[in-house]
Amino acid sequence: MANQNKPKILAQGARLVYQKGFNHTGIGEILKAANVPKGSFYHYFSSKEDFGIELIDYMAKWAASVGQAALTDPSASPLARLKNYFRAYAKRFEQNGYQGGCPVGNLCQEMSDQSERFRRNLEAILQQMGEKISICLQQARDQGEIRAGLDPETTARFIVSAWQGSLLQAKAAKSREALDVFEQMVFEQLLKTPPSASQPNL
Amino acid sequence: MANQNKPKILAQGARLVYQKGFNHTGIGEILKAANVPKGSFYHYFSSKEDFGIELIDYMAKWAASVGQAALTDPSASPLARLKNYFRAYAKRFEQNGYQGGCPVGNLCQEMSDQSERFRRNLEAILQQMGEKISICLQQARDQGEIRAGLDPETTARFIVSAWQGSLLQAKAAKSREALDVFEQMVFEQLLKTPPSASQPNL
Numbered sequence: 430m431a432n433q434n435k436p437k438i439l440a441q442g443a444r445l446v447y448q449k450g451f452n453h454t455g456i457g458e459i460l461k462a463a464n465v466p467k468g469s470f471y472h473y474f475s476s477k478e479d480f481g482i483e484l485i486d487y488m489a490k491w492a493a494s495v496g497q498a499a500l501t502d503p504s505a506s507p508l509a510r511l512k513n514y515f516r517a518y519a520k521r522f523e524q525n526g527y528q529g530g531c532p533v534g535n536l537c538q539e540m541s542d543q544s545e546r547f548r549r550n551l552e553a554i555l556q557q558m559g560e561k562i563s564i565c566l567q568q569a570r571d572q573g574e575i576r577a578g579l580d581p582e583t584t585a586r587f588i589v590s591a592w593q594g595s596l597l598q599a600k601a602a603k604s605r606e607a608l609d610v611f612e613q614m615v616f617e618q619l620l621k622t623p624p625s626a627s628q629p630n631l
Numbered sequence: 632m633a634n635q636n637k638p639k640i641l642a643q644g645a646r647l648v649y650q651k652g653f654n655h656t657g658i659g660e661i662l663k664a665a666n667v668p669k670g671s672f673y674h675y676f677s678s679k680e681d682f683g684i685e686l687i688d689y690m691a692k693w694a695a696s697v698g699q700a701a702l703t704d705p706s707a708s709p710l711a712r713l714k715n716y717f718r719a720y721a722k723r724f725e726q727n728g729y730q731g732g733c734p735v736g737n738l739c740q741e742m743s744d745q746s747e748r749f750r751r752n753l754e755a756i757l758q759q760m761g762e763k764i765s766i767c768l769q770q771a772r773d774q775g776e777i778r779a780g781l782d783p784e785t786t787a788r789f790i791v792s793a794w795q796g797s798l799l800q801a802k803a804a805k806s807r808e809a810l811d812v813f814e815q816m817v818f819e820q821l822l823k824t825p826p827s828a829s830q831p832n833l
Contacts, residue, residue, distance in 0.1 A: 448744070449654075449745075450652065450654060450655075450741060452651075452652065452654070452655040453652075453654040453655060528744045529744065530740070534740070534796075534799055535740055537799050537800075537802065537803040538732070538736075538737055538740045538741070538799060538802070539652060539740070539741065541802045541803045541805075542650070542730045542731065542802070543651075548803060548805070551803050552803045552804050555800055555803055555804075578820075579820065583812055583815065583816065584816065584820075586800070586808075586809065586812045587793065587797075587812050587813065587816040589796065589800065590793050590794075590795075590796030590797040590799070590800050590809055590812070590813060591789065591792050591793040591796055592792075592796065593792075593795070593796035593799050593800070594736075594791065594792030594793055594794065594795035594796035594797075594799070595789075595792040595796070597736055597739050597740060597792070597795050597796070597799075598739075598757055598788070598791065598792050598795070600739065600740070600743045600744070601739040601743045601750060601753050601754045601757055602754050602757075603743075603750070606788075607788065607792055610785055610788045610789050610792070611789065611792060613785065614785065614786065614789040614821070618780075618781065618786075618821060619816070619820060619821050
């Protein structure tokens with residue numbers, strides 16, 4: 430049974446930290462929720478910070494899994510895959526009553542100034558998110574689905590920012606409006622060739 | 632002297648909450664930093680939450696003041712005013728070593744799920760930020776500085792999201808790259824009239 434304690438601690442830790450933040454969640458509270466003896470925490474983690482570093486990885490995998498199927502769907506075009514990727518997160522967020530938001534973004538906000546180890550690990554995950562989107566945009570550009578003048582890497586970086594901020598606004602408003610605005614602005618304005626550009630004489 | 636205690640508590644509270652978050656900052660710590668007697672807190676605020684509500688207003692005014700001069704500069708065009716507005720924040724953030732970010736965005740992230748009063752007040756401030764930008768975009772559109780097909784209100788909402796997320800990424804990376812990407816993507820891609828579309832107006 431003992432080797433099931435670590436996954437239980439991480440699962441309950443992820444749930445509580447997602448709700449309350451890292452600093453505001455106590456180790457005792459996590460162990461109680463995981464139904465694990467108090468002394469066992471330091472058997473698995475040498476400090477709360479070490480636990481936090483493993484938690485980042487755990488939460489990032491959990492977050493990535495939400496959009497993974499949509500992003501790699503072989504039956505959809507690159508641009509449709511990207512749209513469905515964000516829709517998968519929007520749906521999950523809506524089901525969750527617009528609570529929580531992005532677990533990685535939340536920890537960036539809370540911890541980037543407080544722990545250099547947290548910061549480096551979180552930054553790497555945002556980079557990975559950007560790289561996935563960049564690959565999809567590259568394919569969309571190759572197939573003529575998006576404006577040729579857009580650099581996939583820079584655009585992906587911008588889309589990550591816009592998405593994180595849209596989650597923040599939706600969380601504050603407890604409404605999907607900011608997510609709809611994101612989809613409309615990214616997919617119908619930013620990436621799309623405006624009608625007037627393709628038909629200069631109209 | 633007593634009537635100077637409240638501003639001192641708010642100023643030190645804002646500084647500490649900006650660094651550490653609301654939940655992680657104790658009242659005792661704020662009073663110590665403000666050099667104010669312990670008993671006096673409840674003379675001015677009936678609870679920590681009431682203090683937080685006044686703090687939101689205090690922090691929002693502090694945040695708004697950074698970009699105000701740029702946004703209302705009568706010598707600049709609407710689009711130049713908007714660009715200088717974000718540059719004023721980027722400069723301040725850079726001077727601060729990319730620590731902190733947007734105090735309003737931080738509290739949205741931390742408190743929107745935990746206090747309905749916080750949430751409503753924070754949401755209103757994000758709305759106000761959007762309205763200021765929307766007015767500027769409306770003027771930019773009237774002067775032909777941005778694409779005619781963009782709705783100022785929706786675009787402003789999106790820009791607020793993109794900005795909040797760019798601050799988050801810059802905070803995580805401790806670098807201005809995400810802010811440069813924001814300026815490039817918003818002002819050279821999203822708002823700009825593509826060359827072929829501007830032809831009919833010449």
